[in-house]
Amino acid sequence: MCNQVVMEVYKKASIKAWAEADKPREKLILKGKASLSDAELLAILLGxxxxxxxxxxxxxxxxxxxxxxLNALSKRSLKQLVAFKGIGEAKAVAIVAALELGQRRLIEPGTQQPKIESSRMVFNLMRPLIGTLGYEEFWILLLDTSNTVIHRQNLSKGGLTGTLVDVRILFKIALEHHAVAVILCHNHPSGQVIPSETDLRITKKIQQAGLLLDIVVLDHLIVTEKAYYSFADQNLM
Structure with a gap:
């Protein structure tokens, strides 16, 4: 019983009173970043x-x-974070900034651009970018003759239920990058991957425009946090 009381006091004590090896910052220095839990890493940010x-x-x-x-935490607004006792605006900003850096690290292209061999590869490439957004975004992946990604770009941002796409701008960008093929991607914030009538129409419109310019529209993916829908896999291309 006595030991339990001691442990409770130790747990609630200031981190400064902890043993050196248990303090998050010192633990990271001594044992490396992988030794810290998510809570300990977050505690370093909070201070x-x-x-x-x-x-x-x-x-x-x-x-x-x-x-x-952490994905759920990354979707919280500054207002939601400062609602926690002990979290002021500065700490909330630090949390948001750190999680955004982690997200950008996932989507930053490496020195070697990926060669697309399946719809799953496209999903893995785009999910960190648009899979968890609370609104729709429409993106294009531009490919060369070997199906290697040479460029990707956001075309539009919309609301909860849709986004507009200017087909002329899409192919202007494709021509500027000398792309021979394009893959369309957009997210559904609802988590549902079934295409809407609008999704079907815009895909057909873009596909037909591509034929005139000799640029192949290989696929259109609807992306959510956990799943995706490929028009090509469903024989809709």
Missing amino acids: SGNREENAVDLSKRILGEYGNN
């Missing part, structure tokens, strides 16, 4: 907690509120 909680406990509470899911 401090509140009167009732140290930074680690506060971090655990924040993560617990979103099912210990």
Whole structure:
């Protein structure tokens, strides 16, 4: 019973009172970043907690509120984050910035551009970029003769249920990059991957325009956080 009380006091104590090897910053230095839990990494960003909680406990509470899911946390607004006791605007901004950097790292192209061999590869490439958005975005992937991605670009941003696409701008960009093929991608914030009538119409329109310019529209993917729909896989191209 006594040991339990001691542990509770230790748990609530300021991180400064912890053993050196247990402090998140020192632990990272001594053991490396992989040794830290999500809560400990978040605690380093926060720097401090509140009167009732140290930074680690506060971090655990924040993560617990979103099912210990970093993707869910990354969707929270500044207003939602500052609602936590001990989180001011500066700390909220630090959290948002860190999670955004992590997201951008996932989508940043490497030195070697990927060669597209399946719809799954397109999904893996685009899911970190648009899969978790709360609104629709329409993107194109431009490919060369070997199906290697030479460029990708956002064409439009929309609302919860749709986004507009200017076919002329799409093919202007494709011609500027000397693309021989294009893959269309957009997300459904609802999580549903079934194409709408609008999705079907715009795909057909773009495909027909591509025929005139000798640019092949290989596929159109509807992307969500956990799944995707490929027009080509469904024989709709």
